[in-house]
Amino acid sequence: MHRKICHIIFIVIMLSVFQSCKEETKYRIGVSQCSNDDWRTKMNEEIQREIMFHPEATVEIRSADDSNEKQIADIRYFADNGFDIIIAAPNEADAITPVIKEVYDAGIPVIVFDRNINGDSYTAYQGVDNVGIGKSAADYARHLLPDGGNVIEIHGLAGSTPAVGRHEGFAKEAELKGMNIIASAYGNWNYEDAAIKVDSLLNIYEDVDLI
Template sequence: MVRRHFTFLWILAIALFVGCSSGDKDATRAAGKARDFYTIGMSQCNLGEPWRVQMNADLKAAADKHPNIEIVFKDAQNDTLKQRAHVEEFVSAGVDLLIISPKEAAPLTEPVAKAVDAGIPVIVLDRAVQGDNYTCFIGADNKLIGKAAGAWLAKKLGDKGKVVELKGLMTSIPGHDRHSGFLEGIAGSGLEVIFEADMKWLEPDARKEMDSALARFDTIDAVYAHNDPGAHGAYLAAKAAGREKDIVFVGIDALPQEGVAYVAQGILSATFQYPTGGAEAIDTALRILAGEEVPKKIVLGSRLFTADNVKQGGEPL
């Protein structure tokens, strides 16, 4: 009896698996017969992060404007070895160009170099690899953004005030850079960080830490969170305590459905965009495929969104 159930489950599982894997990719690929059609492989390190979902969406939106390119996405689910395998799969599938947003620098340096050696141009997005065996790096500078946030906050508060800093994961490079940049930005001003805690990029944790900060300090002038959900969580905590009007909330990332929405709704005072570089990557890819020279490194600019400029799409820093 029990065994029969199992057989049924197995058949169901296999049927589901087969059903899911036969997609419509083959049809599109068959259309690309001439040399004027290119396939681009995109290896994303972790689609669990909304920002990276946005990066893929930006890439896809940019690629959709060009009928002569097809982009194939793979998600390594935050697993370095899986991402390494994905790069190798793309190389053996013979894609015309590879875009990679690597999880870690060191373990992915060699697979990327092998792709370049196999004659496949590689665009590295957001996080770098070691050495210079790639075609082009496109990314933003977290330290500069943190510094800009610090400087903006110092100006906004008139060079004095008590700040709560809600940090991302301090073992991650973005968390580290957004922290040290901010300290550089407020250096010399009268701003003082009175409470700092690691909220691990998570909104519920940010709310929890902010609850503690509110209980401990009667005066808090500003919250600087390393991402917008963190700033939003802090806002919710302050709102529950009835103190949200006395505090300036600043976040980073400025995704349309998160930070920009919060600024438009009057929840955050400012958010600094951490661009995904999706559109730039497709632009650069087309130039490489057309045989043009591209710079080795492209640093993306950031944009500042405040209540005054959010309707106009923010302003460049």
């Protein structure tokens, strides 16, 4: 993760340098996180640590706490207050795409990371192959169920591109490997939500080999 964050900060600094050659300019970087959990807390710590090596820039991090409305407001805050670059992990693609396109079209560099938007209205994207991750999960599931079986799939957040991509990769590969997805539900990237959904589904489906 550290190398990923360093890579993002490097892109940000390079974009800033290329944008203007003025001496002693203090670049302001706005980071819009879609949520606040242990993984993103660690990421934020690494961003803050990395920015210490770049006295020519400052960073402000805001968390949307899984709210599309708050993230839209956060992104507009960065745009309206003169931030030079905005880095965003979109909560849900459909909801966040318009505001990212709006600030990008206004000439503000935008780096989208982790979760994607619809279209290509951004300066750069830093992410992973979520379809490939889904396929890898199906490969591992087949290792646990060499003869196939019934599977319950718990997604992430509805409308988030990692959840969509991982489901597509998992469902396609699971079918090829003889597994049957008998039910699915959104866990919202949250253990408590996922546990409730699983309990409900297990009350409906008795013949389950893997979750």
